[in-house]
Amino acid sequence: MTGGHRRILVVEDDPETAGQLVEQLTTSGYQVDLATCGNDALNRGSACDYAVITIDRMLPDIDGIAVMRRLRDDGIAAPFLIISALGEVDDKVRGLRAGGDDYLVKPFSFLELLARLEALGRRSDTVAKETILRVGDLAIDLISRTAGRRGKGIDLLPKEFQLLEYLVRNEGRVVSRAMLLQHVWDLHFDPSTNIIDVYVGRLRRKVDDQQAYPLIHTVRGIGYCLRAPG
Amino acid sequence: MLLAKTLTSSTFKLALIAIGTFGVIVSVIFSYVYLSTSAYVRSRSDHWIMVESMDLRGVYEQSGRDALIGLIRQRIADRIFADHVYILTDPSSAVLAANLGEWPPTATAASGWAEFRAAGASSDATAPPLVRGMIHTFPSGDRLLVGRDISDLDHFTRKIERAVISVISLIFVVAGFASILVTRRTVARIEQINATSRAIMASGLDKRIPLRGTHDEWDRVAENLNLMLDRIETLMGEIKQVSDNLAHDLRTPLTRMRGRLEKAYHGQRLDEDAQALIGDTIADLDAVLRIFSSITRIAQIETGERKEAFRTVNLVEVAHEVVELYDAAAEQNGSLLTISGNGEVLTTGDRDLIFDAIANLVDNAIKHGRAGGQVVVACATVNGSPVVSITDDGPGIPADQHEHVFKRFYRLEQSRYTPGNGLGLSLVAAVARLHGARIEMCDNAPGLKVKLWFSAPKSERP
Numbered sequence: 001m002t003g004g005h006r007r008i009l010v011v012e013d014d015p016e017t018a019g020q021l022v023e024q025l026t027t028s029g030y031q032v033d034l035a036t037c038g039n040d041a042l043n044r045g046s047a048c049d050y051a052v053i054t055i056d057r058m059l060p061d062i063d064g065i066a067v068m069r070r071l072r073d074d075g076i077a078a079p080f081l082i083i084s085a086l087g088e089v090d091d092k093v094r095g096l097r098a099g100g101d102d103y104l105v106k107p108f109s110f111l112e113l114l115a116r117l118e119a120l121g122r123r124s125d126t127v128a129k130e131t132i133l134r135v136g137d138l139a140i141d142l143i144s145r146t147a148g149r150r151g152k153g154i155d156l157l158p159k160e161f162q163l164l165e166y167l168v169r170n171e172g173r174v175v176s177r178a179m180l181l182q183h184v185w186d187l188h189f190d191p192s193t194n195i196i197d198v199y200v201g202r203l204r205r206k207v208d209d210q211q212a213y214p215l216i217h218t219v220r221g222i223g224y225c226l227r228a229p230g
Numbered sequence: 231m232l233l234a235k236t237l238t239s240s241t242f243k244l245a246l247i248a249i250g251t252f253g254v255i256v257s258v259i260f261s262y263v264y265l266s267t268s269a270y271v272r273s274r275s276d277h278w279i280m281v282e283s284m285d286l287r288g289v290y291e292q293s294g295r296d297a298l299i300g301l302i303r304q305r306i307a308d309r310i311f312a313d314h315v316y317i318l319t320d321p322s323s324a325v326l327a328a329n330l331g332e333w334p335p336t337a338t339a340a341s342g343w344a345e346f347r348a349a350g351a352s353s354d355a356t357a358p359p360l361v362r363g364m365i366h367t368f369p370s371g372d373r374l375l376v377g378r379d380i381s382d383l384d385h386f387t388r389k390i391e392r393a394v395i396s397v398i399s400l401i402f403v404v405a406g407f408a409s410i411l412v413t414r415r416t417v418a419r420i421e422q423i424n425a426t427s428r429a430i431m432a433s434g435l436d437k438r439i440p441l442r443g444t445h446d447e448w449d450r451v452a453e454n455l456n457l458m459l460d461r462i463e464t465l466m467g468e469i470k471q472v473s474d475n476l477a478h479d480l481r482t483p484l485t486r487m488r489g490r491l492e493k494a495y496h497g498q499r500l501d502e503d504a505q506a507l508i509g510d511t512i513a514d515l516d517a518v519l520r521i522f523s524s525i526t527r528i529a530q531i532e533t534g535e536r537k538e539a540f541r542t543v544n545l546v547e548v549a550h551e552v553v554e555l556y557d558a559a560a561e562q563n564g565s566l567l568t569i570s571g572n573g574e575v576l577t578t579g580d581r582d583l584i585f586d587a588i589a590n591l592v593d594n595a596i597k598h599g600r601a602g603g604q605v606v607v608a609c610a611t612v613n614g615s616p617v618v619s620i621t622d623d624g625p626g627i628p629a630d631q632h633e634h635v636f637k638r639f640y641r642l643e644q645s646r647y648t649p650g651n652g653l654g655l656s657l658v659a660a661v662a663r664l665h666g667a668r669i670e671m672c673d674n675a676p677g678l679k680v681k682l683w684f685s686a687p688k689s690e691r692p
Binding site: 014016017020021023024105106107108109110111157159185187194195198199201202220221 | 559582
């Protein structure tokens with residue numbers, strides 16, 4: 001990633017939340033600009049090339065969605081991460097999701113935000129053209145939908161393959177349970193059980209059992225990460 | 231439809247009872263009038279016949295047969311007595327004086343009243359006139375009959391009779407029509423109120439009963455119901471406002487709180503105990519947030535806003551996805567999750583919400599079913615209604631609890647200590663209400679069978 005792509009615009013009107021975000025994102029290595037209202041966001045958004053813009057839906061002057069639409073009309077291509085309050089995940093936000101952007105429900109875990117920012121930022125600079133993806137001794141074939149380690153095939157159900165594919169595509173990055181629900185199952189709510197953990201547990205048994213080293217790692221309090229050692 | 235409702239309405243039944251009672255009273259009064267009128271007319275006529283008969287008998291007894299013959303001839307000639315009938319015969323039945331051809335064959339009594347048709351009478355009427363007369367047999371064997379043509383009288387009473395019958399029938403017909411009209415009006419107004427109530431149950435509190443501007447009692451009922459609806463709508467709006475505000479006002483402090491906790495959790499100078507405490511606090515905060523978001527989600531579903539985004543949904547497809555998602559959870563629990571039903575079972579609705587409802591039921595079936603048991607999801611179209619059923623073979627739910635389990639935060643005694651917040655089935659109920667679907671719970675002996683009866687898909691606009 002280039003330096004320009006580590007630059008993020010945060011649009012948030014609550015001073016303390018904004019302060020926390022700026023501080024934590026800066027610690028995580030991002031360059032952060034802050035806009036505290038819709039007009040400010042419009043000015044800053046069109047003035048600079050951002051990797052990602054996070055925007056609160058409820059702003060004191062202009063609605064977050066409207067800000068996003070205007071910036072889009074001005075030709076701003078940066079992906080938007082919409083941050084909405086509880087229960088506001090309505091059809092508008094779902095529509096945005098179809099446009100390639102992401103959303104997060106407030107209050108959120110900072111790690112979740114970070115995971116999503118990583119995923120969004122990555123999307124704007126690489127497009128995978130390979131049909132076979134490799135991590136360590138794991139290889140997955142996107143055409144034949146098969147996976148194997150050290151040339152030995154792993155028997156996977158279609159959903160398990162999708163799950164593994166998503167983890168592989170986000171190699172080295174933390175993916176949250178909510179992200180898995182959204183991208184693998186196309187679900188936009190929390191089924192309030194440990195369903196994802198159970199699913200990942202099963203996948204992990206198939207992928208990591210009796211291997212030289214584990215690939216799927218649990219990240220406490222947030223989700224999972226697939227990475228090869230070293 | 232309206233006619234059937236009219237005929238079965240209580241107003242119409244009351245009207246029928248009223249018409250019946252009124253009709254009986256009118257009939258009794260008219261019959262009395264008819265009977266007393268005809269009896270009076272007849273008794274007047276009988277009186278005159280009797281007086282005449284007595285007169286003639288007196289002449290016979292005082293002055294003899296010849297004098298009577300003379301008097302009868304005189305009477306026959308008199309125009310005043312034109313409607314009278316006289317006949318005097320000797321013991322051999324030979325006519326001595328008469329304006330009748332012969333002694334009427336039907337009048338066989340020795341004395342008393344007789345009625346007969348006077349064939350060959352003097353009158354030139356086409357039909358032989360009806361005569362009522364008094365017969366008297368003298369001790370000598372001579373017989374006298376004095377009578378009067380009562381055809382007119384008969385016509386008169388018959389006319390009264392016809393008038394009475396037609397008036398009574400007319401009253402019945404008019405009253406019948408009037409009651410149907412009145413009932414129809416009543417039923418139409420009540421139907422209007424019913425239709426509005428149904429519309430309110432189906433779509434929301436924004437509907438009102440139309441007023442006719444007649445300021446009658448119906449308008450007043452409608453006005454009051456509308457006022458009541460206004461009040462309910464205001465209250466509901468306030469409640470929604472409160473929960474919306476709650477959602478909005480709580481998110482900022484909660485976001486800050488979570489942020490601070492997270493910062494502390496990842497802080498450098500922290501011993502393990504403190505970190506565990508903070509970790510647990512974050513987990514509890516997340517649990518609170520989940521309950522909170524479930525409540526706002528149910529509230530949002532109940533506003534009915536999502537109806538606008540309804541599409542045709544294949545329940546088989548959704549059920550397959552749910553089973554795919556919960557497959558691993560069932561496996562972990564040692565139970566077997568299977569699906570039956572292929573092809574298409576279509577309904578109109580919100581795919582995500584239907585998924586959520588089925589997922590909640592499957593989740594419950596796995597959690598509360600028997601460990602190592604079986605959970606079956608089945609989709610079918612029964613009598614044109616798409617139905618999804620979720621069956622387990624666990625302990626089930628006692629029949630008297632079936633109603634309560636859909637209440638918010640309701641938890642069965644037996645599941646008090648299993649994870650969950652008591653909102654899952656409330657969400658299922660809210661989704662079902664939004665879709666106009668019926669939830670049926672029955673005993674699977676052993677276990678529980680929950681059926682979701684959806685409505686047949688509406689054809690989508692092209």
